[in-house]
Amino acid sequence: MKLNERFIQDLQERADIEQVISSYVTLKRRGKTLVGLCPFHNEKTPSFTVYPDTRSFYCFGCGAGGDVISFVRRIDNLDYIEAVKSVAQIAGMPMPEDGYDDTLSKKRMRLLAANREAARFFNSCLMQEKNRHALEYFLSRGLSMNTIRHFGLGYAPNEWRSLLEHLRSKGFTDEELVLANLARRSDKDGRVSYYDNFRNRVMFPIIDLRGNVIAFGGRVMDDSKPKYINTSDTLVYKKSNGVFALNFAKNANDNKLILVEGYMDVIALHQAGFTNAIACLGTAFTSEQANLLARYAEEILICYDNDEAGKKATEKALGVLGKTGVKLRVVKMDGGKDADEIIRKHGKERFDALLGKAANRTEYRLLEERMKFNLSTDDGKLRFLMAATQILAECGSIECDIYATRLSNELGVNIDSINAQIKSAKAKIRRNEEERRRKEQDAALTRSFEDKNNPERAANLRAARAEETIIASFMRNPDFYKKLKDKLTPEDFVTLFNRRLYECLAQILDSGVDAELSQFAGRFSPEEMDSVTRIYISSNSLSNTIKECEDCISVLKEKSGPKITDASQMSDEEFLKLFRKE
Numbered sequence: 001m002k003l004n005e006r007f008i009q010d011l012q013e014r015a016d017i018e019q020v021i022s023s024y025v026t027l028k029r030r031g032k033t034l035v036g037l038c039p040f041h042n043e044k045t046p047s048f049t050v051y052p053d054t055r056s057f058y059c060f061g062c063g064a065g066g067d068v069i070s071f072v073r074r075i076d077n078l079d080y081i082e083a084v085k086s087v088a089q090i091a092g093m094p095m096p097e098d099g100y101d102d103t104l105s106k107k108r109m110r111l112l113a114a115n116r117e118a119a120r121f122f123n124s125c126l127m128q129e130k131n132r133h134a135l136e137y138f139l140s141r142g143l144s145m146n147t148i149r150h151f152g153l154g155y156a157p158n159e160w161r162s163l164l165e166h167l168r169s170k171g172f173t174d175e176e177l178v179l180a181n182l183a184r185r186s187d188k189d190g191r192v193s194y195y196d197n198f199r200n201r202v203m204f205p206i207i208d209l210r211g212n213v214i215a216f217g218g219r220v221m222d223d224s225k226p227k228y229i230n231t232s233d234t235l236v237y238k239k240s241n242g243v244f245a246l247n248f249a250k251n252a253n254d255n256k257l258i259l260v261e262g263y264m265d266v267i268a269l270h271q272a273g274f275t276n277a278i279a280c281l282g283t284a285f286t287s288e289q290a291n292l293l294a295r296y297a298e299e300i301l302i303c304y305d306n307d308e309a310g311k312k313a314t315e316k317a318l319g320v321l322g323k324t325g326v327k328l329r330v331v332k333m334d335g336g337k338d339a340d341e342i343i344r345k346h347g348k349e350r351f352d353a354l355l356g357k358a359a360n361r362t363e364y365r366l367l368e369e370r371m372k373f374n375l376s377t378d379d380g381k382l383r384f385l386m387a388a389t390q391i392l393a394e395c396g397s398i399e400c401d402i403y404a405t406r407l408s409n410e411l412g413v414n415i416d417s418i419n420a421q422i423k424s425a426k427a428k429i430r431r432n433e434e435e436r437r438r439k440e441q442d443a444a445l446t447r448s449f450e451d452k453n454n455p456e457r458a459a460n461l462r463a464a465r466a467e468e469t470i471i472a473s474f475m476r477n478p479d480f481y482k483k484l485k486d487k488l489t490p491e492d493f494v495t496l497f498n499r500r501l502y503e504c505l506a507q508i509l510d511s512g513v514d515a516e517l518s519q520f521a522g523r524f525s526p527e528e529m530d531s532v533t534r535i536y537i538s539s540n541s542l543s544n545t546i547k548e549c550e551d552c553i554s555v556l557k558e559k560s561g562p563k564i565t566d567a568s569q570m571s572d573e574e575f576l577k578l579f580r581k582e
Contacts, residue, residue, distance in 0.1 A: 003513060004096055005513045005519060006513065007093075007096050008069075008084070008514055008518050008519060008521075008522070009169075009514065009516065009518065009519070010067075010087055010093070011084070011087060011091060011093055011157050011518070012055055012067060012069075012458065012516055012517075012518035014091040014092070014093055015055075015068050015087045015088075015090060015091040017050060017052065017055045017056070017057065017067070017068040017071070018034060018050060019090075020068050020071065020072065020087070020090060021036075021050055021057060021068075021071055023295060024039055024071075024075055024123075024291050024295065025037065025038075025039050025048060025291065026324070026325055027050060028046070030050070032051075032053060033049050033050060033051055033052075034050040035047075035048060035049050035050075036050075037323050037324075038049050038059040038061055038064065038287075039287055039288060039291045040062055040064045040074065040075075040287070040288075041059070041061060041062040041287065042287050042319075042320065042323075042458070043061050043323075044323070044433065044436070045433070045436075045437060047059055047060040047061035047062075047307045048061070048064075048096075051537070051539075052346075054516070054517070054536070054537075055063065055067055055068060055516065055517070055518070056368065056517050056533060056536065057071060057533075057539065058533050058534065058537050063530045063534065064530055065516060065530050065532075065534060065536075065537070066521060066526065066528060066529035066530070066533050067516070067517035067518045067519070067521055067529075067531025067534070068087055069083050069084055069087055069518055070083075070467050070517070070521045070526055070529045070533075071410070072086050072087055072227045073521070074526040075288065075291075076241075077237075077238040079104040079105055079108060079235070079243050080104070080522050081104065081105040082105055082108065082519065083521075084522075091355060093207075093267050095521075098105070105237075107176075107179070107235060107342060108235050109235050110172070110176055111121060111176065111179060111180045111234060111235055111236050112212045112213070112214070112236055113172075114167060114172050114176055114177060114180045114182060114416055115180060115182070115205075115212070115213040115214060115215070115216075115217075115236070116166065116212070116213050117153050117166075117167060117170055117172075118163060118180075118182050118213070118216070119154065119203075119205045120215075121154070121163055121166050121215045122152065122154025122156055122163075122198075122203040122205070122216075123152055123154040124157055125155045125156070125157055125162075126138075126148070126153060126154045126155040126202075126203075127152060131155050134154075134155035134221065134222070135148075136204055137221045138153060138201055138202065140343050141264060141340070141344075142268065142271075142343075143267060143268075143271060144271065147267060147270070147271045151204070151205070151267055151270075151552060152205045152207075152213075153202065153203065153204060153205075153264075153267075154202070154203040154205070155201070155202055155203060156196065156198035156199055156201045156202075156203055156218055157199070158199055158200035159196070159199065160195045160196060160199065161194070161195055161196060162196060163182060163183070163198070163299035164177060164182075164183050164194055164195065164196055165194045165550060167182065174194045177194070178194070178236060179234060180217075180231075180234055181197055181215075181231045181232045181234050181235075182196070182197055182198075183195065183196060183197055184196075184197050194230040196197075197229070197231075197502060198216060198218040198229060200220070200221075201219055201220055201221075201229065201477065202214065202218070202219050202221060203216055203217070203218050204217040204218075204219070204244070204263045206231070206237070206242060206244055206281065207247045207480045208411075209247055209250065212236070212581070214234075214236045214237040214242075215230065215231035215234070215236075215237040215239075215242065215281075216230070216231050217229075217230045217231075217244075217281075218230070218264055219263070227361070228469060230281070239281050239282040240282050240286045240288050240289070240575040241288045241289065241292065242278070242280070242281030242282060242289070242291055243278050243280055243281065243284075243293065244263060244266055244278060244279040244280075244281055245267075245270065245277065245278050245279065246278050246292070246296065248270065248275060248294075249275060249276045249277060249278045249296070250296045252275055254276065255297055255298040255299065256275050256276055256297055256298070256299045256300070256301065257277075257278055257293055257296065257297040257299075257300050257301070258274055258277040258278070258300075258301050258303055258339075258355070259277075259278060259293075259300055259301065259302050259303060259317065260277055260278070260279050260303045260304065260339050261302075261305050261313065261337070261338065262279055262338070262340075263308065264277060264340045264342045265277070265279065265303075265338050265339040266278060266279045267340075268339060268340040268343050268344070269339055269340075269343070269351075272348035272351070273348060274348070274351070274352075276297075277339070278293070281287075282367055285313070285316050285317045285320050285321075286320070287320055287323070287446065289320075290321045290323070290324050290432075291324060293324075293326070294321075294324035294325070294326045297326060298326065298327060298453055299326065299328070299329065300321060300326055300327070300328055300329075301329050301330075301331055301355060301358050302314055302317050302318070302321075302328065302329070302330045303330065303333060303338075303339050303354075303476035304317070304333075305331035305333065305337055305338045306332075306336070306337050306338065307337060308334075308336075311368070314330060314364075318330070318361055318364075318365075322361065326512045327360075328360065329358035329359060329360055329361075329364075330358060330359050330360075330361070330364035331355055331358045332354065332357070332358075333354070333355050333368075334354065335350055335354075338552050339351060340404030342354070347353070355356075357467070362391060362392070362399060362403060365391045366388055367389060368405065369387040369388060369391065369556060370384060372384075372387075372558035373387075375411070375495040381413070383409065383412075385413060385418065385421070386421070388403075388407055389418065389421040389422045389424075389425050390425050390426075392404060392422050393422050393426045393428075393429055394429065400422060400514075404418045404422060405420060419429050432454050451497070451531050452527070452531075453497050453527065453528050453530070453531040454495050454496075454497035454498060454531060456494070456495040456496065456497070457495055459486075460494045460495055461554060461563075463493075463494040463495070463555060463556060464494065464495050464498060465553035466551075466553075466555040466556055467493050467494065467498040467499075467502070467552075467556065468498065468535045468538060469496060469538075469548065469549070469552045470502070470541060470552050470553065470556075471498065471501055471502055471505060471535055472535050472536060472538050472542060473539060473548065474505060474509065474515065475505065475515045475535075475536055475539065475544060475546055476544060477544055478509050478514065478515065479492070480546060480549055481505075481506070481509045482508065482509075483546065484546070484549055484550070484553065485506065487550075487553055488553050488556070490502055490503045490506070491559060492553070492556040493556065494556065497531065499530060501520075501524075501535070504520060504523050504524075505548065508520075517529070517532065517533060517536055520532050
């Protein structure tokens with residue numbers, strides 16, 4: 001069964017898409033629409049657009065699109081039913097007692113239950129005398145028993161199937177444990193067997209904002225490799241969204257977060273009283289993580305490791321977080337390679353003092369560049385000033401004036417010379433931005449010909465555009481469908497994706513419900529909704545007439561149009577001919 005279409009329609013009307021998306025993205029009004037930086041890809045110029053009148057969104061940079069349910073589903077990594085529940089809660093609407101298929105939701109609940117039981121198992125193993133060496137590892141790192149319990153730390157025994165057998169005894173199947181990435185499957189010589197994913201490692205459970213155990217990090221206690229094994233993406237966990245200890249840190253009352261690199265840094269800081277410490281999971285800092293942090297903090301202090309990798313990670317974090325509008329400061333980690341070491345060697349007072357000396361983004365970048373050059377020489381001053389003016393060219397006018405004046409006074413260089421170099425750097429940035437924008441527009445044009453969800457589109461462009469014109473017109477003008485549906489069948493459609501979309505549209509319109517995007521969100525994946533939304537908003541550029549639809553039906557009935565394999569090379573006139581009946 002699926003969710004009642006009337007309920008979905010009511011939910012779509014009650015849920016304010018602008019309000020929901022605004023909690024994740026900073027939006028600015030532009031006429032009838034709202035625009036902001038896309039939360040699904042990195043960009044400097046806003047291409048993410050919200051259409052309040054049609055309760056939809058679309059990114060012209062990456063092609064992400066859909067309705068409010070699709071947005072919540074994608075950004076919070078939820079299945080369809082869970083996304084509907086989340087939006088219903090925001091809108092203050094109770095879920096219907098029946099009328100929906102919660103198979104996937106039940107599967108996710110089973111995975112969460114397996115993770116919860118695994119966390120209990122790992123913690124109990126840590127407390128067993130035979131595994132005393134694992135507990136001693138945590139104690140030797142300065143952790144108290146209270147901290148160990150607070151974070152639910154544990155130990156995965158050095159055995160092949162200890163967790164597997166335990167969870168089997170609790171009623172979990174091998175397939176469920178593989179889906180949760182708690183176990184792995186082996187196929188050798190035609191024989192299938194299963195074994196634990198984590199063995200002989202201290203364990204860090206990862207808990208989401210709802211208090212669910214969604215994943216684990218496992219660390220060796222020696223110098224063997226790999227140092228960490230982490231849960232892969234599952235139905236309940238997406239590492240590009242993952243933030244360790246945000247479930248605790250979100251309750252900090254000063255609207256600040258301390259961003260560090262690893263589990264132990266976070267735990268050591270919490271034990272020392274810095275309960276707003278968090279760490280982002282995955283190998284690269286992502287825009288999804290940045291947008292999540294921006295919802296819980298007005299200021300973020302970056303405290304990455306005091307090594308070359310840490311400096312590179314700091315630059316990356318500054319770039320991604322800088323797009324959220326959150327105030328940023330960087331802590332110089334004097335006295336140790338990371339937060340954990342500084343606290344163990346020098347105490348929490350030293351770390352607190354470092355926080356107080358944290359530099360803002362511009363100061364930090366200038367200090368980093370200053371350390372690369374010998375300022376006692378003219379060549380060193382020149383090279384530093386060239387680097388500094390590149391940094392200041394990215395600042396606002398007031399901030400730029402302040403630091404340019406400082407540099408002039410410190411280095412004895414005329415302020416006009418510095419400002420001239422900054423002006424030149426700003427011009428170069430503008431040229432690069434225009435070039436980037438042009439490439440983005442070219443990419444958007446390419447996407448308009450090629451569709452990852454409809455691979456047949458590029459080779460059947462004339463027919464595909466006719467299909468999409470019909471679908472978009474019927475979506476916006478249900479009366480057209482009533483008048484023309486007897487002249488068209490799904491079999492007339494050339495591309496399979498558009499045929500499937502038309503069949504779905506026909507079913508919705510035949511039931512007497514308006515064909516809004518919300519009616520498609522439960523039938524198509526978030527990625528497929530990108531294409532559905534692209535077609536939906538294309539109606540803005542159509543004439544939306546019966547005659548236009550009839551012409552397109554004629555194109556499909558012909559089924560003799562030439563196949564186009566490289567539409568991006570066509571002129572505008574050639575492109576328009578695709579819609580004309582020869």
